[in-house]
Amino acid sequence: MPPSTCLRCLPIRPAPSPRPVLLCHIALPPAQTAAFSTTTNLSAAVAKKRPNSHTGPPKRGVKALNIKKTQRIKSGRPPAPGERKALRKRIVLSNTNALEVQGMPDLSDKNITDASLVCRVVGIPGLVVDSLRAVEAFKPTQGWGLFRRPAALVRKETLQLGRYIQEVETAEGKKTIRRVVVGERGSGKSTLLLQAMTMAFVKGWVVVNIPDAKDLTIGHTEYGPLFNTNPTQYVQKTYTANLLSQISKANKAVLSKLQLSQQHDLPIPIQSNISLDRLADLGARDPDVAYPIFQALWAELTAPSTKGAVRPPILFTLDGINQIMRYSAYLSSDVKPIHAHDLALVRHFINALSGAQALPNGGIVLAATCESGKPPSPTLELAVAQSEARVAGAEEVPQPHPYKAMDQRVLDSMRDVEVLRLKGLDKDEARGIMEYYAASGMLRERVDEGLVAEKWTLAGGGVVGELERESVRMRI
Amino acid sequence: MVFVFGVNFPEQRLASLERFYGVGPQLSERLMARFHIHPTAKIGALGGRQITDLNAELTKLTIENDLRRKIQDNIKRLRDMGSYRGRRHAMGLPVRGQKTRTQITTARRLNRVDRKG
Numbered sequence: 001m002p003p004s005t006c007l008r009c010l011p012i013r014p015a016p017s018p019r020p021v022l023l024c025h026i027a028l029p030p031a032q033t034a035a036f037s038t039t040t041n042l043s044a045a046v047a048k049k050r051p052n053s054h055t056g057p058p059k060r061g062v063k064a065l066n067i068k069k070t071q072r073i074k075s076g077r078p079p080a081p082g083e084r085k086a087l088r089k090r091i092v093l094s095n096t097n098a099l100e101v102q103g104m105p106d107l108s109d110k111n112i113t114d115a116s117l118v119c120r121v122v123g124i125p126g127l128v129v130d131s132l133r134a135v136e137a138f139k140p141t142q143g144w145g146l147f148r149r150p151a152a153l154v155r156k157e158t159l160q161l162g163r164y165i166q167e168v169e170t171a172e173g174k175k176t177i178r179r180v181v182v183g184e185r186g187s188g189k190s191t192l193l194l195q196a197m198t199m200a201f202v203k204g205w206v207v208v209n210i211p212d213a214k215d216l217t218i219g220h221t222e223y224g225p226l227f228n229t230n231p232t233q234y235v236q237k238t239y240t241a242n243l244l245s246q247i248s249k250a251n252k253a254v255l256s257k258l259q260l261s262q263q264h265d266l267p268i269p270i271q272s273n274i275s276l277d278r279l280a281d282l283g284a285r286d287p288d289v290a291y292p293i294f295q296a297l298w299a300e301l302t303a304p305s306t307k308g309a310v311r312p313p314i315l316f317t318l319d320g321i322n323q324i325m326r327y328s329a330y331l332s333s334d335v336k337p338i339h340a341h342d343l344a345l346v347r348h349f350i351n352a353l354s355g356a357q358a359l360p361n362g363g364i365v366l367a368a369t370c371e372s373g374k375p376p377s378p379t380l381e382l383a384v385a386q387s388e389a390r391v392a393g394a395e396e397v398p399q400p401h402p403y404k405a406m407d408q409r410v411l412d413s414m415r416d417v418e419v420l421r422l423k424g425l426d427k428d429e430a431r432g433i434m435e436y437y438a439a440s441g442m443l444r445e446r447v448d449e450g451l452v453a454e455k456w457t458l459a460g461g462g463v464v465g466e467l468e469r470e471s472v473r474m475r476i
Numbered sequence: 477m478v479f480v481f482g483v484n485f486p487e488q489r490l491a492s493l494e495r496f497y498g499v500g501p502q503l504s505e506r507l508m509a510r511f512h513i514h515p516t517a518k519i520g521a522l523g524g525r526q527i528t529d530l531n532a533e534l535t536k537l538t539i540e541n542d543l544r545r546k547i548q549d550n551i552k553r554l555r556d557m558g559s560y561r562g563r564r565h566a567m568g569l570p571v572r573g574q575k576t577r578t579q580i581t582t583a584r585r586l587n588r589v590d591r592k593g
Contacts, residue, residue, distance in 0.1 A: 081488065219514045222521065234512075331509035 091138045092145030093129065099441040100148045107195075109202045112162035119432035123151040128201045134250035136211035137194040143468050147440050152195055153433045153464070155188070157422060161196045164364055165203060168313055174362035178353055180321060180414070182384055183422030185371035186465020192422065193317050193368050200315035205363070206251050206301055208243075210349065213320040214370075215239065217340050219329030226291075226344055233344045234330065237287040240294050240345060245284035247297070248277045254312055255280065261309050264296040276300055291344065298348070304360050314363035316352050320370035324350070325380040325410045341409050354413040379407040383414035391418055424462030427452060433464070434471060442472045478519045480527060481534040487520025493530075497593060498539035507533060548591055555589050565589055 105111065106123045124132065129150055132138060144150055152158075164177045181189045193209075200207050215221065216239060226233040248255065255277035260270070267289050270282065276297060283293030305311045318324070324346045327337040340346050351357035352365045359365075369380075378401075385398045400406040425433070431452045437443035445451055459466035477484050481496065491513055493504040508515065510533070511526050522530075538546060554562030564571040570583040586592075 220516050221514065222517065223514060224512045330514065331505070333510050333512065335506050335509045 089140055091133065091140060093133070093138065093150050095146055095148060097441075098146065098148045099439065101151070101436060101439045104151060104436075107198055107202060109204075112199045112202070113159065113166050114162075115159060117154045118156060118159055119154070119428045121151045121153050121433060121436035123149060124198050125202065128198050131201050131207070131250040132194060132197060135197065135207060135209040135246050137197050137209060139190055139211075142191065143472065146442055146472055151436070152191055152198075153425075153429060153436070154195075155425060155429050157192055157420060158195050160420075161192065161364075162199055165196075165199050165205075168362045168364060169203070171362065174313075174360060176355070176359045176363055176365065178355060178365045178417050179367075179420045180353075180384065180387075180417055181366065181368040181420045181422060183369075183371075184460075184463060186463050186469075187422040187424065188464045189368040189370075189422055190319055191464075192420075193319055193366060196315060196364065196366055197317060200313075200364075201250075204254055205313050205315050206247075206254055207315045207317070208247055209250075209316075210243070210318040210345070212370075213318055213323040213346070216343060216346055217323050217326075217328035217330075222287075223330050223343070225333070231342060232332065233342055233347060234338060235291045235344045237290050241284050241287040241290035243345070244280045244290055244294055244297070248280035248284060252277050258300070258309065258311065260300060261303055261306075262299060264292075264299065266292050266296060294345075302358075302360055311361045313361050314359055315366070316349065316359075316363065317366045317368075318349050318353075319368050321367040322369050322374050322377045322380055325377045325407070325413075326375055339409065341413070350413045353417060355416065377410070378404065379410040380414070382406065383411055383417075384419050387414060387417060387419045388421065424460065425456070425464055425467065426462060427456055430456045430459075430462050430467060433467065437468075437472050478522070478527065480519070481531055481540075485519040487518060489519050491517040491519050491522060493534075496534070496539050498537070498543040499534075503537075544591075544593060548589070551589055551591055565591075 101121070104121060104123050105117065106125050107128075108125070111117060111122075132150075138144055138150070164179075168175050168177060181192055183189050197207050197209060210216070216236065221236045221239045223234045223236050226235050256275050258276045259273050260276070260279065268282065268286075270279065274282075279293060279300075280297055283290040283297070301311060301314055303309075303311060324340040324343075326340060328340045328343060330338040330343070332338050341350055348357075349365075349367075352359065353367060382398060382400060389397045400411075431447065434443060434447045434452055434455065438445070438447045455467055455471055456462045458470055478487060479485075480493075483495065485491075491508070493499045493507055494501065499507070505515075507530065508517075511529050513522065513526060513530075551562070551565050555566050556562070561571050565587050566589050568584050568587050569576060570580055571587060574580070574583070
């Protein structure tokens with residue numbers, strides 16, 4: 001039934017109460033009254049027109065952009081030359097807050113081929129630590145500063161290196177082993193080099209290490225042509241002097257027992273029976289004579305051993321081989337880039353690596369690639385693939401791309417070098433290193449199968465650098 | 477302090493030759509390569525031979541005041557001929573047909589008969 005009254009006629013809201021009538025409002029028209037103000041609109045000040053995109057550019061002489069420059073607050077003295085670099089390159093090898101790991105064996109000349117040490121972390125003896133520091137084997141990016149003392153995991157490849165060392169020492173005709181260590185970023189290539197150096201030091205070998213090949217090729221050290229060479233070679237005298245000082249410092253114990261045995265044509269007069277560490281020191285002191293002295297030192301080290309003068313085997317290592325498998329940043333006098341193999345020190349290493357220059361007293365030549373900020377070196381990649389295929393006995397060895405220029409010098413230098421590929425750790429090795437983390441008090445979890453499997457997987461299949469990062473460095 | 481081409485360089489200064497008027501990045505690179513000076517070399521680290529060679533080479537080039545004078549002579553020649561380019565130089569206006577309604581501050585600054593640099 002429809003309602004008796006029309007719905008449309010009903011008032012929607014109650015009618016407003018009658019406005020209080022004030023005397024002053026009577027004369028004003030309703031449009032000029034403000035709801036909440038007693039001031040009239042007309043008496044308000046006219047708002048200044050703000051410049052916007054429609055007003056056009058500011059007039060000449062008017063400062064349009066008014067931004068105050070932030071004052072740089074100078075606190076203290078500015079860093080002295082070299083101070084920041086020293087901080088950047090600082091190596092910390094100890095963490096006093098980390099626990100000392102009980103029962104951790106040290107690496108010694110007896111146990112370098114001990115298979116029972118695989119999957120265990122082994123300490124680096126104190127004397128060797130000084131030598132390793134001298135040859136810059138420790139890198140600032142590695143996690144040495146997290147643990148009580150330097151120690152490294154013995155993995156299968158480490159044991160393999162130990163066997164190489166034994167092989168060289170026991171071989172009849174003084175063997176030379178040449179390897180290039182490859183692997184993805186964080187897979188432990190530099191640490192493997194460090195372990196090789198550790199073993200060489202405890203075995204009484206002479207260790208020559210080029211810690212970062214990038215320093216040789218990016219054009220940051222002095223260079224100069226070497227006369228009577230074709231194609232022209234270039235000597236980096238300051239770098240050579242520094243290298244000599246490192247060799248002398250790190251191998252003092254061995255070199256001080258060896259004396260000069262040959263005649264050398266050197267620019268400075270030297271004592272005929274000078275010890276080799278003092279010879280190296282002479283070169284380290286004066287960059288101008290560093291390279292001839294380096295050559296003399298190498299000639300002495302590679303002189304055939306006699307009964308009176310036994311020359312030890314040599315470990316020659318270089319980190320960042322992909323930096324030397326390309327053109328360097330240096331320019332020749334006719335403004336053409338210099339190939340890295342024309343730099344005398346690089347060529348010296350390449351000759352040793354390719355086998356062009358033999359090590360008559362035996363030794364190992366080891367190089368590792370560096371994956372961080374690596375320059376493109378397609379020829380090296382091809383050479384590595386070829387080497388791997390050769391060793392595996394594959395029927396088809398990878399061939400150079402027919403339409404891309406390849407660097408023949410790189411291919412030649414890698415012709416019969418074998419490749420040692422580092423993959424991720426296996427579960428047992430991962431467990432070994434994680435137990436070490438836990439024993440050092442840096443990993444506060446129970447190391448069981450589940451945790452190892454989790455971390456191993458998260459580390460991309462046991463990539464040791466990632467494993468360390470997620471277990472020890474990362475704090476969530 | 478090391479003197480190179482009559483200028484006193486502090487030893488810690490990079491051996492950049494672009495300090496000289498008329499030596500740009502390319503010429504500097506060429507000169508440094510000719511005497512085997514690497515790009516981050518400090519002046520103090522250069523050998524005496526390198527500095528004398530560099531001085532000899534810089535003396536052969538038309539740089540600094542020689543180059544300024546050469547440019548002024550060229551402009552003066554244009555002005556004396558009474559060419560359009562000479563007149564525009566003398567008036568401090570753009571020489572190569574640019575518009576003059578706006579944006580001629582560079583021309584006002586540089587285009588003159590006794591051009592400074």
